[in-house]
Amino acid sequence: MAYSEKVIEHYTRPRNIGTLDKNKKNVGTGLVGAPECGDVMRLQIEVDETTHTITDAKFKTFGCGSAIASSSLATEWLKGKSIDDALTIDNMDIVEELSLPPVKIHCSVLAEDAIRTAINDYRVKNGLEALPLK
Amino acid sequence: MLKLPIYLDHNATTPCDTRVVEAMIPYFTNNFGNAASRNHAFGWQAEEAVDYAREQVAKLINADAKEIIFTSGATEGDNLAIKGVFEMYREKGNHIITTKTEHKAVLDTCKHLEKAGAEITYLSVGEDGMINLEELEASIKPTTILVSLMYANNEIGVLQPIKEISAIAKKHGVLVFTDATQAVGKIPVDVQADGIDLMAFTAHKMYGPKGVGALYVRRKNPRVKVTSQMDGGGHERGMRSGTLNVPGIVGLGKACEICMTDMESDNKRIKALRDKLETSLMKLEETYLNGNKEHRLPQVSNISFKYVEGEGLLMGVKDIALSSGSACTSASLEPSYVLKALGLDDELAHSSLRFGLGRFTTEEEVDFAIDQVTTAVNKLREMSPLWEMFKEGIDLKSIDWQEH
Numbered sequence: 401m402a403y404s405e406k407v408i409e410h411y412t413r414p415r416n417i418g419t420l421d422k423n424k425k426n427v428g429t430g431l432v433g434a435p436e437c438g439d440v441m442r443l444q445i446e447v448d449e450t451t452h453t454i455t456d457a458k459f460k461t462f463g464c465g466s467a468i469a470s471s472s473l474a475t476e477w478l479k480g481k482s483i484d485d486a487l488t489i490d491n492m493d494i495v496e497e498l499s500l501p502p503v504k505i506h507c508s509v510l511a512e513d514a515i516r517t518a519i520n521d522y523r524v525k526n527g528l529e530a531l532p533l534k
Numbered sequence: 535m536l537k538l539p540i541y542l543d544h545n546a547t548t549p550c551d552t553r554v555v556e557a558m559i560p561y562f563t564n565n566f567g568n569a570a571s572r573n574h575a576f577g578w579q580a581e582e583a584v585d586y587a588r589e590q591v592a593k594l595i596n597a598d599a600k601e602i603i604f605t606s607g608a609t610e611g612d613n614l615a616i617k618g619v620f621e622m623y624r625e626k627g628n629h630i631i632t633t634k635t636e637h638k639a640v641l642d643t644c645k646h647l648e649k650a651g652a653e654i655t656y657l658s659v660g661e662d663g664m665i666n667l668e669e670l671e672a673s674i675k676p677t678t679i680l681v682s683l684m685y686a687n688n689e690i691g692v693l694q695p696i697k698e699i700s701a702i703a704k705k706h707g708v709l710v711f712t713d714a715t716q717a718v719g720k721i722p723v724d725v726q727a728d729g730i731d732l733m734a735f736t737a738h739k740m741y742g743p744k745g746v747g748a749l750y751v752r753r754k755n756p757r758v759k760v761t762s763q764m765d766g767g768g769h770e771r772g773m774r775s776g777t778l779n780v781p782g783i784v785g786l787g788k789a790c791e792i793c794m795t796d797m798e799s800d801n802k803r804i805k806a807l808r809d810k811l812e813t814s815l816m817k818l819e820e821t822y823l824n825g826n827k828e829h830r831l832p833q834v835s836n837i838s839f840k841y842v843e844g845e846g847l848l849m850g851v852k853d854i855a856l857s858s859g860s861a862c863t864s865a866s867l868e869p870s871y872v873l874k875a876l877g878l879d880d881e882l883a884h885s886s887l888r889f890g891l892g893r894f895t896t897e898e899e900v901d902f903a904i905d906q907v908t909t910a911v912n913k914l915r916e917m918s919p920l921w922e923m924f925k926e927g928i929d930l931k932s933i934d935w936q937e938h
Contacts, residue, residue: 403849411849417917434935435920436880438843438860442919460919464845468917
């Protein structure tokens with residue numbers, strides 16, 4: 401199975417690898433997937449508490465090239481968005497952008513889950529109610 | 535000059551040796567006859583070539599030429615042996631013993647027979663991939679007709695103790711079939727010394743062409759028979775009908791001859807390269823060798839690089855052709871059942887790579903592979919959340935993972 405150019409590009413030059421301090425109140429962390437399944441994504445956002453705008457996003461992913469590319473792309477898209485706008489990112493947008501084949505759709509679903517889990521973590525830390533995961 | 539990509543997947547298939555191709559060529563064009571044509575020179579010539587190849591094949595495994603049945607490959611050999619014995623010896627019993635780490639060609643054949651009334655025992659293997667001989671003996675019953683255990687495993691290269699297995703089977707009057715696809719041509723295989731009754735193997739794993747293989751069927755002590763699975767002209771002593779693939783058979787014969795003469799020197803060289811590769815890669819932290827280190831093929835090494843996912847790793851070593859036990863590389867989304875049978879966590883199974891070296895592997899290629907794999911593992915660990923947790927001393931088992 402050949403990878404799309406965009407997947408290869410993100411895999412070769414991943415954006416925003418790293419770790420934010422998960423204990424900070426304005427940092428939301430989403431850790432999704434499981435080692436047994438061969439995919440674990442950790443996505444973190446740093447949010448401006450007055451505007452609820454995402455100022456930074458970092459990821460680390462254990463998984464295939466498509467999983468790495470999906471999370472790398474997600475961090476790119478998250479930066480600069482408000483936490484409400486970030487919720488509009490749909491896994492199918494990732495599928496489209498990276499031209500993921502059907503067997504790799506689960507990578508995009510995982511990335512969307514990671515986004516939502518990270519936002520929820522931030523919300524709960526800041527006295528907002530958690531939103532249901534899709 | 536290093537030519538990329540490098541091929542380190544010789545357990546999947548091997549390139550045809552040019553000496554094999556040269557031997558085959560005349561049998562496509564000038565000597566194109568049907569080996570079953572008894573009335574003219576074209577047929578005689580083809581038959582003579584087949585007879586010669588049969589001798590070459592038999593010699594490699596210390597069999598008699600009459601005991602060689604040509605097939606289309608090892609999958610067909612596995613099917614013919616297991617289904618053929620089951621049907622032929624049905625009155626004696628319906629019980630077959632095999633193991634969980636067999637190739638799918640054996641496992642799926644057994645599953646098929648279960649629907650037809652066979653009782654199958656799937657032996658477990660130890661952490662090292664080897665079966666327990668006491669467990670084997672204990673599972674033999676009056677209805678047991680066949681023990682089907684592979685000679686060398688295709689994923690980890692582990693060798694089952696065939697000689698000991700056949701001694702136990704003989705004691706109880708049970709036939710022994712071995713899928714020796716990965717072993718024949720790679721290590722000395724002797725059907726007499728090993729006490730094998732039936733054995734399947736194929737040309738393309740030993741520098742011969744694809745689409746041709748052989749099934750060894752013992753003719754003496756005991757005389758073994760299999761019910762044919764392909765009906766027709768009664769070729770191959772009635773056990774496998776179908777016009778003989780003369781060029782392919784000539785290629786298989788030549789491949790066997792070369793393996794016989796070159797095996798010792800090839801193995802010495804390849805094993806040294808394999809050991810170099812393995813030793814270098816095992817220097818990386820948290821790497822695990824899969825399968826028994828001693829009882830295995832000298833050409834293969836299966837290593838898990840913990841906290842790195844296999845398919846992601848393969849993408850990072852794009853100049854090397856390799857296989858992984860990762861689920862992502864298979865359609866099933868399940869990691870390697872062989873590695874799981876060894877008791878490996880799914881996580882470690884996902885993190886495995888199989889390195890298969892071959893006759894034409896060079897030291898330069900091995901050095902390149904060491905370098906590229908090391909770089910990729912380090913890079914992927916830097917972006918692995920699991921590696922970070924491991925480094926922080928967090929027990930991954932303590933985390934409540936959300937499985938998908």
